[in-house]
Amino acid sequence: MQHWFWWALTAACVIWYSTITVYVAIKGAKDIKNMLARLDAQSRNEKEVEES
Amino acid sequence: MTNFNWLLDGSIVGLYLLVTMVAGLMVRKYVGKVEHFLVAGREMDVYLGIASLAATEFGIVTCMYTAQNGYEKGFAGATPGILMAIAMAAVGLTGFVIKPLRDSGVITIPELLDKRFGPRVRWAAGVVIVLGGLLNMGVFLRTGGQFLVLVAGLDVRYLEIMMTALLVGVAVYTILGGMLSVLVTDFLQFVVMSLGLILVTILILMNVGWERLVTTVETHYGPGGFNPFVNPTMGWQYVLFNLMLNTAAVLTWQTIIARVLAAKDTKTGRKVYTRTSFFFVCRFLIPGIWGIAALATLGPVGNTLEAMPRFLSTAVPAGLMGILVAAMLAADMSTDSSYMLTWCSVIYNDILAPFRKKPWSERKGLFWNRTIIALIGIFLLLYGLWYPLKGDLWTYLGVTGTIYLASISVLLIACCYWKRANSWGAVASIVVSAAIPISYLVMEQLPSTAALAKTIGPYYSGIATYLLSGAAMVIGSLIKPKALSREGVA
Numbered sequence: 001m002q003h004w005f006w007w008a009l010t011a012a013c014v015i016w017y018s019t020i021t022v023y024v025a026i027k028g029a030k031d032i033k034n035m036l037a038r039l040d041a042q043s044r045n046e047k048e049v050e051e052s
Numbered sequence: 053m054t055n056f057n058w059l060l061d062g063s064i065v066g067l068y069l070l071v072t073m074v075a076g077l078m079v080r081k082y083v084g085k086v087e088h089f090l091v092a093g094r095e096m097d098v099y100l101g102i103a104s105l106a107a108t109e110f111g112i113v114t115c116m117y118t119a120q121n122g123y124e125k126g127f128a129g130a131t132p133g134i135l136m137a138i139a140m141a142a143v144g145l146t147g148f149v150i151k152p153l154r155d156s157g158v159i160t161i162p163e164l165l166d167k168r169f170g171p172r173v174r175w176a177a178g179v180v181i182v183l184g185g186l187l188n189m190g191v192f193l194r195t196g197g198q199f200l201v202l203v204a205g206l207d208v209r210y211l212e213i214m215m216t217a218l219l220v221g222v223a224v225y226t227i228l229g230g231m232l233s234v235l236v237t238d239f240l241q242f243v244v245m246s247l248g249l250i251l252v253t254i255l256i257l258m259n260v261g262w263e264r265l266v267t268t269v270e271t272h273y274g275p276g277g278f279n280p281f282v283n284p285t286m287g288w289q290y291v292l293f294n295l296m297l298n299t300a301a302v303l304t305w306q307t308i309i310a311r312v313l314a315a316k317d318t319k320t321g322r323k324v325y326t327r328t329s330f331f332f333v334c335r336f337l338i339p340g341i342w343g344i345a346a347l348a349t350l351g352p353v354g355n356t357l358e359a360m361p362r363f364l365s366t367a368v369p370a371g372l373m374g375i376l377v378a379a380m381l382a383a384d385m386s387t388d389s390s391y392m393l394t395w396c397s398v399i400y401n402d403i404l405a406p407f408r409k410k411p412w413s414e415r416k417g418l419f420w421n422r423t424i425i426a427l428i429g430i431f432l433l434l435y436g437l438w439y440p441l442k443g444d445l446w447t448y449l450g451v452t453g454t455i456y457l458a459s460i461s462v463l464l465i466a467c468c469y470w471k472r473a474n475s476w477g478a479v480a481s482i483v484v485s486a487a488i489p490i491s492y493l494v495m496e497q498l499p500s501t502a503a504l505a506k507t508i509g510p511y512y513s514g515i516a517t518y519l520l521s522g523a524a525m526v527i528g529s530l531i532k533p534k535a536l537s538r539e540g541v542a
Contacts, residue, residue, distance in 0.1 A: 003266055003278055006127045010135075010262075010341065013334040014253060020102075020331075021246040027099035028239045035095045035235075039082045042093065046084075 054205030056377070057370035064374030065381065069221065072240055072385065073383030076233040078227030086417040088228030090159055090313040090397045096235060101324035103242035104235050104390075105311045106331045110245065111387030112380050114340045117449065119360035122343030126269035126277025128286060129343070133336025135291070136298035137329045144325030146365050147318070149303045149502035152468045154318040161304060161460060162402040168467040169478040171406065176482050177460060181306055183486070184456030185395045186431065188449055192391070193219060193436035195357070196384045202361035203377060215436055218384060223429045226389040227422045232313060234389045236454035241382035248379020251372060252364070253338050259367065260345045268348035289511040296518040297450050305453070307394045392432075396424040454514050458487030458521040466525050477529030485521040488513060 056062075097103070108135045121129030143150060158164045162181065163512050166174035197215040201208060225233045269277035276283030280291050302308060302325075312321035339360065346353075346363035353359045368376050400421050412420070466473035492513045495501035 003127070006278060007262065008163075009130075009333065009337060010257075012355050013337050014250065014257075016330055017246060017334045017338070021243065021250065023282075024099050024103050028103045028242070029099035031097040032236055032239060035092070035097065035100065036082060038095050039088065039093050039232075042227045043082070043084060051457065 054203065054365040054373075055368060055370050056365070056373050058206045059376030060370050061377060064371075065378050068244055068378035068381065071224060072237050072382070073221065075240055076229055076237045076258055079232045079236050080225075080229040082232050083228075083418070085414045086400075086421060087159075088232060089418055089421055090237045090393070090401070091310070092231040092235055094314060095316055096311070096314040096320070097316060098320050098323045098327065100235055100239060101320065102328045102331075104238040104386075105308065105324060105328045106335075107242040107383065107386035108237040108307050108311075108390040109332070109387070110335050110383050111192060112199045112384040113387070113449075114335060115342075115380065115383065116195050116199060116357055116360065118336045118339040119343035119346070120357050121336065122340030123347050123356050123359050125280075125283060125341075126273045126281040126344060127337075127340065128273075128277055128283050130333070130336040130340045131280040131286070131291060132294040132298060132393050133333045133340075135295050136302065136332040136335075139295075139299040139302045139330035140325050140332060144322050144327075144329060144387075147322050149464055149468055150309070150312050150321060150325065151318055153309065153464070154312050154315065154321045159313060160398050160401045161309060162398065163305065165463055165467055165478070166402075167237060168473070169463070169475045173463075173475050173478045173482070175406060176217050176404055176479065177456075177463065178398050178405075180373055180456045180482055180486055181398050181460060182395050182403065183250065184400075184452055184454075185306060185391070186428070186435075187452040187455065189388075189391045189432060190435040190452075191448065192384070192388060193432055195237045196388075198358065199361045199380060200377065202358060203365045203373070203380070205365060216433060218381075219388065219429050219433055222385045223392065223425060226392055227300060227425050230421065231310075231393060233312070234386075234393055237389065238386045241386040244375075244382040245379045245386070248375045248382075249334075252368060252376055252379075253341060255368065256341060256345045259350055264348050265341065265344050269344060272347065287511075289509075290321070290465055290516060293450070293511040293514040297454065297457060297514065300457035300518070301453065304457060304460040304464055306398060307390050309388070310394050310397070390424050392428050395428055396421055398423050399428075424442045450514060451492060451510050454517050455486050455489045457485075458489075458517045461518075462521050466529070470529075472529050473525065474529045474532050476532035477525040477527070480524035480528030481509060481521045484524040485517055488517040488520065 057213050068515050081263060085093075087093055109538040118129070118133070121132075123129075142148070149491040153161070156164050156167070160178070162177040193215040194211070196210045196218060200206070200214050200218075203213050206214070225237060227527070229236075237280060273283065276286070276485065283290075287337040311324055315321035315324060342360050345367070349367065350359055353362070364376065400417070404420070462481045462485070463478050466477065490512065492505060495505035
């Protein structure tokens, strides 16, 4: 096939991008949940320290 | 005539906007400190980082200039994306510069420079970063509005209204939620944007066909459409300039670095780089294919920047058109919000640093950060309406970005790895790096010097900036007496 490099790169882009989108959509949602939980815990700890 | 259906596609776009705004506003309650506002409390993990970095670095403006590259240069137009992916993977794997940067615990790059070169260099670096960054971002709004007006088939008279509406929407959640809102909305925007990009690319590959895309490039550009070294508009100087530009961007572009600084640790920051690197090939190649498809379908057009949206307005069917517009809005909103926040962080943290003799309260700090973002928004609106873009968009972005990329990358590398580097070298590097691109931009605008600017070209001017900026750092550092270096910070 002529210009196989660009063909292979285009195919790699479509396949990699489709896969990573699904993967990041699932894992990224968990990251957000954990990040907000950590920030919430931090904020509660700081309030407790201030009150005590 | 366009396939945009206001009921079907408009509902999809409306739903996307509603969900994004609600998500962006909901997280504002977690913002209690300036650190939360600017770096999300340094709690960002790998996958959120990948989504945020990818969404930030792909806006409508990216889609427009990469498609323009594809239209004007064929497949070879994707060369900058390949170079950036290589640079990002290499930096992520080795931790070059980003490891010492993240380990230092700073919020911005100038803050690290302060530790080595002193507060004056920090301030000057901040000014250069903001100048280069805002000039660069100045064309985002107009280009974004241009795309939406063309794809949705709106009257061009609505361009300014589209630009203002886009900006106000983004500014509201960025002002209230800072980096936390940016990260959460970036995640949603990454998913929507990726869905639109993938579906439209598959549609184009099915309808236009690979063979036709290749034949179109062969007919219009010959071997130069596939190989940048033999393309008469590119050549070795284009490849070298883009290699320098993209490596410097990976090391110092504040919106990219902000993800490393917001990461929960250095290892996470490096993983974000390594795993996002291939996205930068997609970032250039996917819209590049859209641009080639526009050339195959429309043939030669007057304004090459508008070729791709004109093509999409009739090639994408109703329903998918709504997803495409939502995807592009997502891309644009994530970029605008991150960029506004990033330049705000430098203005607050570094340019205003001399005015904070005593530490400000968290409340006062948050107030000023929010005010700065609002002022950046007003500047962007005015600049976007006023500045007439000449030449191709990628080159404009490259030249304005070089104002700070050249010196700050030199400063950062020297700061991390060269013991002899000092403030004289840093100042010389900043001056040289800002003077050459600004002179080039001015020469390009003045009728009396426009021809000379064209003869020199942006690539030689860009290469000279990087080389001379490095030379200025070495010469400046070496001529400063050692006794003076020992007295001060450096």
